[in-house]
Amino acid sequence: xxxxxxxVSGSPKGSASRKGSPSRKGSASRKGRSRGSAARLGxxxxxxxxxxxxxxxxxxxxxxxxLKVGGAWQFGRIAEVVGQSDVRHVLWFTTWQALASTALxxxxxxxxxxxxxxFEFRGKQVLxxxxxxxxxxxxxxxxxAFLALLGRGGLLDEMWGVRLDTTxxxxxxxxxxxxxxxxxxxxxxxxxxxxxxxxxxxxxLGASRWTAWRTVTLPALGPAVAAAxxxxxxxxxxxxGVVQIxxxxxxSTLEVEIYRQTAQxxxxxxxxxxxIVQFAAVGLILAVHAWTVRRRESALKLVDASAVARRPRGxxxxxxxxxxxxxxxxxxxxxxxxLIERSLSGPDGYGFTYYRExxxxxxxxxxxxxxxxxxxxxxxxxxxxxxxxVIGGLAAAALTRRAGRLVRGFDxxxxxxxxxSAVTVGFGFLITLDKxxxxxxxxxxxxxxxxxxxxxxxxxxxxxxxxxAVDGRLREAAAVLGASPLRAWREVDLPMVRRALLIAAGxxxxxxxxxxxxxxxxxxxxxxxLPVAVAxxxxxxxxxxxxxxxxxxxxxxxxxxVSLLLLERLxxxxxxxxx
Amino acid sequence: xNSVSTTKKVTVTAVAVSIGLVALSACGSxxxxxxxxxxxSVTLVSHDSFNVSKDVLKxxxxxxxxxxxxxxxxxxxxxxxxxxxxxxxxxxxxxxxxDNTLLSRALDNGLFQSYEAKGSEKVGSEFRVDGDKHRVTPxxxxxxxxxxxxxxxxxxxxxxxxxxxxxxKPAYKDLLVTENASTSSPGLGFMLGSxxxxxxxxxxxxxxxxxxxxxxxxxxxxxxYNEEFSGSAGGKKAKGDRPLVVSYASSPPVEVxxxxxxxxxxxxxxxxxxxxxxxxxxGLLSNAKNEKGGKALLDFLIGAEFQKDMPLNMFVNPxxxxxxxxxxFVKHGVKVDDPETMDPKKIADNRDQWxxxxxxxxxx
Numbered sequence: 001x002x003x004x005x006x007x008v009s010g011s012p013k014g015s016a017s018r019k020g021s022p023s024r025k026g027s028a029s030r031k032g033r034s035r036g037s038a039a040r041l042g043x044x045x046x047x048x049x050x051x052x053x054x055x056x057x058x059x060x061x062x063x064x065x066x067l068k069v070g071g072a073w074q075f076g077r078i079a080e081v082v083g084q085s086d087v088r089h090v091l092w093f094t095t096w097q098a099l100a101s102t103a104l105x106x107x108x109x110x111x112x113x114x115x116x117x118x119f120e121f122r123g124k125q126v127l128x129x130x131x132x133x134x135x136x137x138x139x140x141x142x143x144x145a146f147l148a149l150l151g152r153g154g155l156l157d158e159m160w161g162v163r164l165d166t167t168x169x170x171x172x173x174x175x176x177x178x179x180x181x182x183x184x185x186x187x188x189x190x191x192x193x194x195x196x197x198x199x200x201x202x203x204x205l206g207a208s209r210w211t212a213w214r215t216v217t218l219p220a221l222g223p224a225v226a227a228a229x230x231x232x233x234x235x236x237x238x239x240x241g242v243v244q245i246x247x248x249x250x251x252s253t254l255e256v257e258i259y260r261q262t263a264q265x266x267x268x269x270x271x272x273x274x275x276i277v278q279f280a281a282v283g284l285i286l287a288v289h290a291w292t293v294r295r296r297e298s299a300l301k302l303v304d305a306s307a308v309a310r311r312p313r314g315x316x317x318x319x320x321x322x323x324x325x326x327x328x329x330x331x332x333x334x335x336x337x338x339l340i341e342r343s344l345s346g347p348d349g350y351g352f353t354y355y356r357e358x359x360x361x362x363x364x365x366x367x368x369x370x371x372x373x374x375x376x377x378x379x380x381x382x383x384x385x386x387x388x389x390v391i392g393g394l395a396a397a398a399l400t401r402r403a404g405r406l407v408r409g410f411d412x413x414x415x416x417x418x419x420x421s422a423v424t425v426g427f428g429f430l431i432t433l434d435k436x437x438x439x440x441x442x443x444x445x446x447x448x449x450x451x452x453x454x455x456x457x458x459x460x461x462x463x464x465x466x467x468x469a470v471d472g473r474l475r476e477a478a479a480v481l482g483a484s485p486l487r488a489w490r491e492v493d494l495p496m497v498r499r500a501l502l503i504a505a506g507x508x509x510x511x512x513x514x515x516x517x518x519x520x521x522x523x524x525x526x527x528x529x530l531p532v533a534v535a536x537x538x539x540x541x542x543x544x545x546x547x548x549x550x551x552x553x554x555x556x557x558x559x560x561x562v563s564l565l566l567l568e569r570l571x572x573x574x575x576x577x578x579x
Numbered sequence: 580x581n582s583v584s585t586t587k588k589v590t591v592t593a594v595a596v597s598i599g600l601v602a603l604s605a606c607g608s609x610x611x612x613x614x615x616x617x618x619x620s621v622t623l624v625s626h627d628s629f630n631v632s633k634d635v636l637k638x639x640x641x642x643x644x645x646x647x648x649x650x651x652x653x654x655x656x657x658x659x660x661x662x663x664x665x666x667x668x669x670x671x672x673x674x675x676x677x678d679n680t681l682l683s684r685a686l687d688n689g690l691f692q693s694y695e696a697k698g699s700e701k702v703g704s705e706f707r708v709d710g711d712k713h714r715v716t717p718x719x720x721x722x723x724x725x726x727x728x729x730x731x732x733x734x735x736x737x738x739x740x741x742x743x744x745x746x747x748k749p750a751y752k753d754l755l756v757t758e759n760a761s762t763s764s765p766g767l768g769f770m771l772g773s774x775x776x777x778x779x780x781x782x783x784x785x786x787x788x789x790x791x792x793x794x795x796x797x798x799x800x801x802x803x804y805n806e807e808f809s810g811s812a813g814g815k816k817a818k819g820d821r822p823l824v825v826s827y828a829s830s831p832p833v834e835v836x837x838x839x840x841x842x843x844x845x846x847x848x849x850x851x852x853x854x855x856x857x858x859x860x861x862g863l864l865s866n867a868k869n870e871k872g873g874k875a876l877l878d879f880l881i882g883a884e885f886q887k888d889m890p891l892n893m894f895v896n897p898x899x900x901x902x903x904x905x906x907x908f909v910k911h912g913v914k915v916d917d918p919e920t921m922d923p924k925k926i927a928d929n930r931d932q933w934x935x936x937x938x939x940x941x942x943x
Binding site for chain 2: 065144147148157166244245249250260262263264265266342345347353427430431434435441520536538543544545546547
């Protein structure tokens with residue numbers, strides 16, 4: 001590597017000078033620059049087209065349907081709807097619960113991030129994967145697990161007579177459960193590469209442990225913490241399933257209200273206004289996020305992650321490790337355990353009755369045995385992953401080199417699907433993708449397309465930092481040494497991004513597997529996905545249906561856990577994506 | 580620059596892949612829409628609860644010559660709304676599953692076209708609406724009623740409630756769980772039942788009393804029945820401790836059918852004086868691509884075979900007169916003689932306003 005670097009710095013314009021006489025040098029590099037931006041536009045074309053057709057168009061169409069009466073826009077509706085006291089109440093609740101959830105998640109997960117970064121202990125990889133499982137689990141499953149824990153007759157109730165369902169506490173705790181991994185991974189990713197010697201140096205110079213941390217580490221971590229907070233805020237601001245199941249009918253977020261207005265009341269104009277409000281809020285969050293991401297990329301002294309983790313020393317560190325383990329056990333393992341327990345406790349004691357039932361079509365919830373949902377899910381998720389990798393990979397490649405406002409706007413655009421109501425997208429698909437040449441409504445590709453919308457942001461976020469870290473001069477050096485562009489890409493770029501690509505793929509896969517909101521609107525009845533099957537089984541009375549729902553949830557959980565575990569094995573110090 | 584041509588190559592590859600993807604999906608769509616346009620197949624759009632025995636459907640396919648595609652489209656309310664939104668280019672030919680609480684919305688939006696199904700005269704007259712226009716055909720009826728946990732009331736030596744009025748008595752304090760009337764169809768049905776019982780002005784007073792008597796409201800039927808209710812299999816496991824729940828008159832037979840081994844007696848019972856009758860309709864969609872097939876499908880839905888098959892698949896009552904009920908249904912189910920009902924027009928006029936008042940009265 002050093003060799004390559006010296007050679008490149010020896011002739012920085014290597015490729016240009018190779019092209020001809022020194023007098024043409026300047027014009028060649030200008031040409032190169034313009035060709036560079038042309039290439040970037042080329043790279044962006046496909047993702048932009050994808051988002052235009054499968055996101056912007058459907059969402060705009062459903063909003064227009066609500067706000068356009070007889071060809072005239074009714075913008076007056078916006079003020080009218082926002083002026084309603086119920087709507088303002090919903091807005092207020094949405095905001096403050098998201099703020100509270102974010103604060104609580106940071107409070108609980110930051111020590112976790114520290115422990116995962118600085119300590120070496122047995123089973124760390126497995127645990128890292130396990131804490132990420134909730135993030136990709138569908139909310140129907142999580143809601144059920146949490147209700148079993150916090151609700152009437154739940155564990156908490158039995159032990160101390162405490163019930164938290166239909167309180168805001170249940171919502172907040174479930175949000176921590178979901179987003180713990182976001183903080184651990186985002187903050188941990190950077191933290192693991194901060195040089196601990198800087199803090200040690202400060203201490204040697206007489207600073208107290210706290211002062212050293214506050215003045216050295218915290219400022220360095222700041223942007224990562226800010227980015228993680230904004231992601232958690234985004235996810236909790238648009239929370240749907242958790243609020244609906246655990247909050248009870250008295251609590252409603254914007255997302256829940258959009259669903260209610262669209263799917264239940266068919267009040268499209270109110271839904272359209274709420275969608276616009278949410279869109280504006282999410283746009284703002286993403287703008288701030290993009291800003292902190294840029295700040296985060298400011299130069300930091302980074303080290304090899306493996307060098308900083310060591311076995312905990314002293315009572316304080318062991319206590320910290322123990323505390324974090326206890327938190328994880330109670331907050332994450334316990335709800336997951338409840339699901340497993342229920343899936344196994346059959347009518348006559350523990351057994352695999354419900355799992356066996358999954359292979360029979362007798363139950364009648366579907367036209368096919370529920371177990372087929374597993375294969376459907378895997379196939380859909382594979383297709384969605386492929387689409388997300390192509391779109392997200394191209395987008396990340398386009399965003400690699402820092403550039404102007406246009407590209408930054410594009411960056412934010414890619415994140416928007418995470419913050420737009422799934423019901424809006426689903427209904428938008430329904431009314432827009434129904435005519436040739438885009439008559440996709442009854443094709444299988446619709447589900448992977450919707451799932452890929454959610455997967456792309458993860459691919460971009462994972463790939464981007466790695467792609468940016470690839471030193472362009474290496475590529476040029478290879479070229480100087482006579483490699484063809486393809487060969488240079490294969491020998492230089494590919495080995496560096498392969499792991500990131502795999503991790504991105506894994507995340508897109510897991511997220512697609514768990515995607516529920518949009519899928520439920522477009523999944524075909526003969527091809528239910530796992531989360532859709534769970535929801536349908538839960539929607540029917542009878543012990544077998546309930547048990548099968550638990551068994552399917554457990555299978556989904558295990559599949560997610562296994563794919564995440566495989567990802568853990570791929571992680572190295574190089575891959576510092578946000579997730 | 581070399582890196583430029585590299586990225587260019589990547590672009591070209593990616594564009595090719597994307598074109599491939601679109602082409603792939605286009606292939607899928609063309610074969611599918613080919614299916615639809617094909618007069619040999621007919622598509623039924625319904626909600627998640629739609630179900631039919633395989634052999635019954637096969638028999639229809641054989642006798643009519645149509646292949647039936649079933650598209651289950653979410654819960655009942657969402658399915659109706661989706662059908663309305665896509666009515667210009669519908670997803671299928673026949674929609675089944677609009678009930679009396681949403682009927683006016685479907686009719687006012689021009690979801691259906693006229694067709695008088697063969698065999699309509701065999702359908703009980705009390706189910707027929709829409710006069711001579713015949714835009715909808717009644718297919719089934721079911722009753723939304725309070726269910727009770729037999730064991731709880733036996734253990735407490737307390738008689739289970741029978742009527743709306745009973746539910747406000749001190750003996751049943753903190754025992755009932757119901758669903759949010761704005762998001763759940765049994766929740767809405769129970770509210771409408773109370774409105775039918777106590778009148779346009781009286782029902783709010785009734786709910787004030789219910790609230791004072793500790794009624795619990797959850798968002799959906801799933802939670803109410805599977806989590807909070809102590810009598811259902813799911814609720815037992817979840818240690819639900821509300822022995823009264825708003826569900827269906829047909830829920831007890833379901834508890835028997837899906838238990839292994841099947842108990843001799845249903846673990847739950849029905850408070851027959853708390854029922855609201857729900858009727859479900861089907862209709863030929865406006866702009867249906869296969870009108871002829873759709874008509875045959877509607878005939879089939881009120882035909883003897885389908886009507887007889889329905890109870891154990893969807894747990895609803897047939898509307899065709901003299902349809903024999905399955906033994907399990909008769910043995911564990913309850914016949915509700917005098918359920919509350921309400922004219923769809925009246926429901927349409929008042930629903931939104933009532934749900935609003937109900938929400939501020941009960942939830943806030």
